[in-house]
Amino acid sequence: MVENMTQKQQMYDIAIIGAGVTGLAAAMYAGRMKLKTVLIGFPPGGTIATTDWIENYPGFISLSGKELADKITAHAMEYDIELVSDTVTEVTRQKNCFVVLTAFSRYPAKTVLFATGTRHRKLPVPGAETFEGKGVQFCGLCDGPLFQDKTVAVVGGGDSAAKEALILAQFAKKVYVLVRGDQLTGEPVNNERVARNAKIVVVPNTGVTRIDGDTSVRKVVLGAPYRGSKELILDAVFVAIGSVPMAELATKLGAARNEKGEILINRRSETNIPGLYAAGDVTDTEFKQAITGVAEGVSAVYHAYQYVTGEFVCTCIDLDYLDCPVASQDLRRAPS
Amino acid sequence: MSQSVVPVIEIPEPIRNTVQKRFAKELVGKVRLVFFSQEMECQFCAQTRELMQQVAGWSDKITLEVRDFVRNKDEAKALGIDKIPALAVLGEKGSRIRFFGVPSGYEFQTLTDAIVFVSSGKTQMPAAAVAELNRVATKPIHIQVLVLPTCPVCPVVASLAVQLALTNENVTTHVVEIAEFPQLATRYHVVGIPRVVINETTQFEGLVPLAEFLRHIQRAVQGSPTGVSATI
Numbered sequence: 431m432v433e434n435m436t437q438k439q440q441m442y443d444i445a446i447i448g449a450g451v452t453g454l455a456a457a458m459y460a461g462r463m464k465l466k467t468v469l470i471g472f473p474p475g476g477t478i479a480t481t482d483w484i485e486n487y488p489g490f491i492s493l494s495g496k497e498l499a500d501k502i503t504a505h506a507m508e509y510d511i512e513l514v515s516d517t518v519t520e521v522t523r524q525k526n527c528f529v530v531l532t533a534f535s536r537y538p539a540k541t542v543l544f545a546t547g548t549r550h551r552k553l554p555v556p557g558a559e560t561f562e563g564k565g566v567q568f569c570g571l572c573d574g575p576l577f578q579d580k581t582v583a584v585v586g587g588g589d590s591a592a593k594e595a596l597i598l599a600q601f602a603k604k605v606y607v608l609v610r611g612d613q614l615t616g617e618p619v620n621n622e623r624v625a626r627n628a629k630i631v632v633v634p635n636t637g638v639t640r641i642d643g644d645t646s647v648r649k650v651v652l653g654a655p656y657r658g659s660k661e662l663i664l665d666a667v668f669v670a671i672g673s674v675p676m677a678e679l680a681t682k683l684g685a686a687r688n689e690k691g692e693i694l695i696n697r698r699s700e701t702n703i704p705g706l707y708a709a710g711d712v713t714d715t716e717f718k719q720a721i722t723g724v725a726e727g728v729s730a731v732y733h734a735y736q737y738v739t740g741e742f743v744c745t746c747i748d749l750d751y752l753d754c755p756v757a758s759q760d761l762r763r764a765p766s
Numbered sequence: 767m768s769q770s771v772v773p774v775i776e777i778p779e780p781i782r783n784t785v786q787k788r789f790a791k792e793l794v795g796k797v798r799l800v801f802f803s804q805e806m807e808c809q810f811c812a813q814t815r816e817l818m819q820q821v822a823g824w825s826d827k828i829t830l831e832v833r834d835f836v837r838n839k840d841e842a843k844a845l846g847i848d849k850i851p852a853l854a855v856l857g858e859k860g861s862r863i864r865f866f867g868v869p870s871g872y873e874f875q876t877l878t879d880a881i882v883f884v885s886s887g888k889t890q891m892p893a894a895a896v897a898e899l900n901r902v903a904t905k906p907i908h909i910q911v912l913v914l915p916t917c918p919v920c921p922v923v924a925s926l927a928v929q930l931a932l933t934n935e936n937v938t939t940h941v942v943e944i945a946e947f948p949q950l951a952t953r954y955h956v957v958g959i960p961r962v963v964i965n966e967t968t969q970f971e972g973l974v975p976l977a978e979f980l981r982h983i984q985r986a987v988q989g990s991p992t993g994v995s996a997t998i
Contacts, residue, residue, distance in 0.1 A: 472975045473922045480918055496872065496918040504784075515890065515922075517975040533977035534894035563958050563971040572917040573958045575945060646957050666957060 441538050442468045443738045444731065445530045447518050447679075448545035450476020451720050452710030454502040456543055456727030461509025463735045468512040468537050470530060475499030476547055477711075478720055480569050482597050485619075487720055498720065521679045526705065541734040544680045544693060544701075544708040545727055548673030553585060557641030558669075565647025565666045570597040577666055579603045583650060585638050586670035589616030592624050594670045599629040606662065607632045608652070641667060675712045688714045699730035707734055774816045775870050782824070785878050789825040793885040795858050797828045802842055802852040804835040810946050814851040814868045821877070827885060846938065849947060853877075857884040862931045867943025871915025876924040876941055889929040895976050896933055902984040903936045909983075912944040912954065912961040919973050920960040926979055927962065937983075 444460050446453045449471025460467040473479065481495030490498065507513065516532040521542060523529075530537040550568045552558060558566055567573045570584075574597055582602045584595045587609035593616070598605045607614070607624065612634045614621045624630050633656050640651040649663045656662060675692045677685070685701045685708070686694045693708040695701055695715075701708050707730035710723030777785070801818050803811040815832060822830035835842055835850045845854045846864060853865040855877075861884050869877040883889055891899075909927045913920035924941045931939035944951050944959065954963055958971045962979075968986040970978075 473919060473973050475918075494918070515976075516892070517977065533975065534892040534898075564955070565957050567958050569917075569919070569958075572914070572919055572960075575914050575916055576951070576957055576959070645955055 440466075441527075441540065442466045443539070444468075444541045444543060444734050445470065445528065445537050445539035446543045446545060446727075447471065447521070447530065448476065448547055448710070448712075449474050449513070449515070450545060450547050450710065450723070451478055451499055451502050452476075452547070452723035452727040453543070453545035454499065454506050455724040456545060456709065456731045457511045457513070458502065458506035458509060459728045459731040460734070461506060461511040463731065464510075465731070465735060465738065467510075468514060468530075468539070469506070470514045470516055470518055470532060470537065471545075472515050472517045474503065474515055480571055482571050482593065484720065502724075518679060521683055523683055523703075528705065540738050541705045541707065543699075543727065543730050543734065544677070544685075544706070544712055545710045545723070546676040546679070547711045548675050550669065551672045551674050553638060553641075553667075553669050553671060555638055555640055557643070557647075561641050561643055561647050561667075564645065565643060566641060567666055567668050568670075570594040570668050573666075573668075574598050574601045577602050580665040581663070582606070582666040582668060583608055583638075583662065583664050584668045584670055586672070587611050587613070587615050588670070588672065589620055590672075591670040592616035592620040594668050595630050596620065596623055596627065598668060599627050603629065605630045606664070608636055608638060608650075609634045610637045611635070638667065673711070677708075677712050680706070680708065680712075690714070695726070697729070698733040699726045700733060705734075705737060773813070775813055775868065777817075777820060777874065781874075782820075785821075786824045788878065788882065789827070792882045793825055793827045795827070795885050795887065797881050797885045798854075798856040799828060799830045799881075800833060800841075800845065800854040800856060801830060802833045802835045802838070802847050802850050802854075804850060808850050810868045810943075811851045813870075814853070817868065817870060818853065821881075828881065846940075851946075855880045855884050857887070862935075862938040863928050864938075864940045865943075866940060867946035868915070869941070869943070872918050872921055873913055873915050873924070873941070873943065875921040876913075876928065879921070879925045880928045883928060883932050887932075889932055891929050891933055891976065895980065898977075898980050899930060899934050899937075899983070902980060902987055903930075903934045905936060905987060906965075907934075907937045907983055907986065908965055909937065909939045910950075910963040911939065911941045912950065912956055912959055912963070913941060914945055914959055915943065917959050922973060923960040923962060923979075926976055930979070930983075 443465035446456050446469040457469040478495040479499045485492050520531040528539045528542045578601045580602050581604045583606040584591050585608045595605045595607045637653040638650045639653050642649050649661050652660045677693050680693050692714040695708050695713045699707045699709050709726035709730045711718045799818050818830050822828045855863045863880050911924045911927045927939040931937045961971050963969050964986040
């Protein structure tokens with residue numbers, strides 16, 4: 431039997447939820463500010479780790495998403511922070527404290543930063559769920575080599591769809607991009623790359639209404655005919671129709687959201703709940719980029735630092751299961 | 767062993783420097799890389815051997831031992847090696863961790879993780895997860911993690927499986943580069959990765975956290991076959 435790391439119960443200044451670039455950059459700043467920090471997230475690197483190349487992060491002309499995440503992780507780990515690879519199941523608020531629960535542990539904290547990002551939006555058509563993992567896929571970079579010389583389709587019209595098509599075209603013999611609108615709406619540079627790629631066929635003004643197959647996907651039924659037929663024979667469908675903010679746990683705490691389900695934040699990355707912050711793709715920021723998420727995360731940490739050091743935050747009085755070495759210090763700061 | 771002309775996988779210098787620093791800091795006990803090839807080397811055998819020679823040169827705690835799959839068939843059988851190229855990562859007390867195919871690309875990270883875990887005898891599993899694994903793994907568990915070198919999320923799942931094998935004596939983990947063993951891709955109907963196959967009865971695909979991985983193991987132990995569930 432091997433040893434394993436033990437988790438000591440103690441009060442953190444900040445618990446950052448989400449191990450993508452936003453959370454990692456926030457953790458790095460929190461470490462620099464000497465905040466007692468735990469970063470909890472799964473998977474390491476977050477969504478960007480499944481991106482083939484990043485060309486719009488300042489300082490790096492081109493690098494893979496995994497490389498960027500690894501670099502920020504390494505930078506963060508230069509400081510005294512705790513990195514936990516786990517999924518958060520619940521966040522509760524007790525007095526002014528937060529308690530972050532995971533499958534295997536709990537982390538009491540004075541402040542919490544949600545950097546939980548988004549999950550893939552699923553295609554709401556018959557067959558999509560049945561064939562998920564059997565030809566309905568979400569990661570071209572992961573699964574593209576399995577479709578060498580096959581025919582595949584990407585469903586979606588945004589930048590993610592364009593990039594997914596470009597990745598898949600490295601392997602597949604033909605890549606259809608099924609766009610609901612009349613054209614791709616991704617970054618112009620990627621749209622141009624798609625247009626130049628002889629393997630990629632953009633099919634505008636259509637969508638998928640059904641996915642059929644046997645042991646795996648064999649065809650899709652289109653909303654509008656393409657070359658006289660509503661059926662398209664293919665081997666896989668890669669879904670890139672946007673994402674859903676992972677804000678459920680924040681909502682349970684009472685965090686305000688907009689109609690898209692995104693957490694509302696101000697320029698200080700504060701939510702409507704004192705001590706609760708949010709940053710990155712999970713928020714209502716319109717232009718969602720790695721760089722904007724990182725900036726929001728850093729801003730959140732700065733204001734969390736002010737909150738923790740400048741105000742009465744919380745004590746461990748009601749959290750008597752804790753070994754809480756900072757309790758007495760907090761009590762001295764408590765208003766009389 | 768014949769020396770065929772193959773493109774050598776050169777680990778980029780920044781990665782090599784990072785791994786060497788990690789080895790210097792985290793390796794504790796000796797690690798034996800026991801590599802299986804054969805007289806007429808398989809398509810990827812020479813590449814894998816060259817790569818292992820590089821890795822073994824990065825720390826004096828790592829040794830490489832090259833075996834012939836045919837001539838050393840008894841040892842291969844004892845180590846659970848049934849195809850090549852194959853690599854057993856063994857600590858002073860052995861281990862139940864095997865790699866099949868070239869552990870290159872993103873999969874190189876899983877190999878370095880495995881070397882560190884085996885050498886240090888430590889994993890990153892929380893105590894509660896260890897307890898849960900020991901509770902559910904009441905009989906032999908054979909985990910196959912099917913991966914590709916181009917898959918950036920595969921090492922996350924493969925590394926979890928490696929840690930499970932180090933934690934409980936009933937668990938054996940095989941990390942398989944699926945492009946080199948297309949018969950397995952056909953057998954398990956693989957159209958997405960990482961695909962995890964447990965005891966031939968339970969399968970899942972994509973990124974799953976440790977708690978969910980343990981639930982799949984429990985299903986396998988209970989003999990509850992499952993289809994493929996995908997998560998990413």
